[in-house]
Amino acid sequence: MLSEHKLAAQAPFPAPAPLPAPALGEPYLLTPGPLTTSYAVKQAMLRDWGSWDGDFRAMTSEMRQRLLAMLGDTNNEFDCVPMQGSGSFAVEAMLGSFVPRDGKALVLVNGAYGQRIVQTLGYLGRDHVAIDKGDYMPPRGDEVAAALDADPAITHVILVHCETSSGILNPVAEISETVYAKGRKFLVDSMSAFGAIPLEVGDVRYEAMVSSANKCIEGVPGFGFIIARKSELEAAKGRSHSLSLDVHAQWAHMNKTGQWRYTPPTHVVAAFLEALRQHEAEGGVAGRGARYTRNRDVMVAGMRELGFETLLKDRWLSPIIVTFFCPAHPDFAFDRFYELMKEKGFIIYPGKLTVVDSFRVGCIGRMDEHVMRKVVEAAGQSLRQMGVDTAAPPAAAIAERAKLAA
Template sequence: MSIVQSDAFADPVMGEPFLLTPGPLTTAYSVKQAMLRDWGSWDGDFRAMTRSMCEQLVALAGDTKGEFTCVPMQGSGSFCVEALLGSFVPRDGKVLVLANGAYGLRAAETMRYLGRAFTLIDKGDYMPPRSDEVAAALDADPAITHVIAIHCETSSGILNPIAEISEATYARGRKLLVDSMSAFGAIDLDVNTIRYEAMVSSANKCIEGVPGFGFVIARTSELEACKGNSHSLVLDVHAQWANMVKTGQWRYTPPTHVVAAFLEALRIHAAEGGVAGRGARYARNRDVMVGGMRELGFETLLKDRWLSPIIVTFFCPAHPNFVFTDFYELMKQKGFIIYPGKLTVVESFRVGCIGRMDEHIMHRVVDAAAQSLAEMGVDTAAPPAAAIAERARLAA
């Protein structure tokens, strides 16, 4: 099986499809290659790897004053979001959950499982929560101690205005937690310009590692204060941090190979120009792909103002010959795995812009979509009129 160089934007392994998803995503060959060695979780070399990883992540967040700490946590992104909420929200605290898609609603469901107080602003699929709504909710309920916001809501692809949400939160003396699962590493979340107490992200998103752990980047003073908050033994961020400070080790078996892969992904990320460079490539990917798909007649769920460079949601065509499962399989045969939609009102699908791909690959994506439509006998990808009307009504 032939391979290409790690930094080339081409098929990482011949015959392997590109993952046009919000993560897991297509990784560089050198990231895969980094997992070919075994590491002892207690060994000094691996402890040094963990330390280096955490230092690089804090630097990516922009901390130059030594006020923030990175705590890696085993598990998928949702594990880490639950760890964040369970550790940083006191048991007698109350959270304002800002939702405009599945992941905001999942945060609310997590609070329900934790048995902790919360209130929900649900904006649906089309629009972001805005600062005036946050301010009004906080003014109306003095019991609210924290706000949780989703940086990029990948069920729709919307990029939420974290800066203005932060301003509204701290103007009223509350604390902000950020789920930047699908944005950190490509969208700026600099602690010097956007205030928050803690954020959470994952290895297999914009830094282009592989699944297996997430990480919390938190103000150290907040970490110190959250001792005893957690509902869980294994999801206790404070306990994980305290053990790492004491021993340099993860409390329980770490995903050693995933950490090694992530360090290589961080090297490539830095070589590309860090957050700015990675974000610029993803934005070019989005612009090329969206422009080409619109020429075929596809319509995006969101207005351009809210389109993230992470993933884009399209309405399914109204044409009677269009069946998403068939379209999916045809795209896969051509080397591209797309993502089903997660909207509740209309039929949709999603195309990711992240991973080891550039604009030339995205031109190929559009060509594959055109060929797939032709093979299905679909001569226009225009969506149902009802979908456009619903978008206009809900986005008004």
């Protein structure tokens, strides 16, 4: 379990062989997606496909089956529905199709993507309430249980599996147990976790989850996918607020014709199918998750040696992306640090917190621990170029974290 995991500085691993570098001297994308992809994934996009052609229909079918195979759905209760657009399109499709118009959602918020779910439900006209934990802490089962006891009108609970604005990995199994013990339904935004963090239906109960092509499976942007119980898909008929984001209509049409209702991102599907094959060859969810975990551990240990401090305690650090406090040193400026890192071949991510200055370093994509050691080396060089002799954060930032986490 993550809470028992020791970081690389405390428990070194044997070093595997390096992965190939990105094609054409591209920089590494140390972000939560889009991310660095393999040359084979890029190469898969060099052919044009007819969206109605039998070969492309077969590709769509294989893609759906490969995604379902990750669930451990031995009773054949789930189906997979690809949906054009970014991950937020797929999240909105899930919310609009599975939260009834007379339902009420409890959203568990600890970052920007939980807040986006709240905003989306407002646009959809769905009644909702939220438990907002701020940037530092996960929701826990006891407080969810109390909220459900206090409001019998709540029909659904919604959680972001990995909240990438902070990098926190939320306790999805704990929340699921609470939700179903109280007779409600659970929806999961696993956008940045599915494919690397287990979400098998025999271990975690939910009605539907959503993810996208350009995350842990290491495809490119262009579509998301909703995996849902067939019973929920049937019940969603006529419920959606949107023609193009109607999950039931997309599902029914695909099952009848093998085709997407509207123009599919054919090149993206071809790339994703290649990414799925590479995912399987790496050992599936377990193999992909192990590489990302090692990426995180090597990178965090090295950054801490430079004086950087993580926003989160080790227990809640995900292997997807890590948030660091910006250094307190007066000569540190994130924009300059970003450009220096980019010059060295690494594109990092700005922070998305409201309380303190921060930045993020992603652990996912076609990269390994050898790359992460180079990331740490580049960070040290960049600090020296800026005249920053320590990356220690402001005392106020540490005090704020301690206060909010108490």
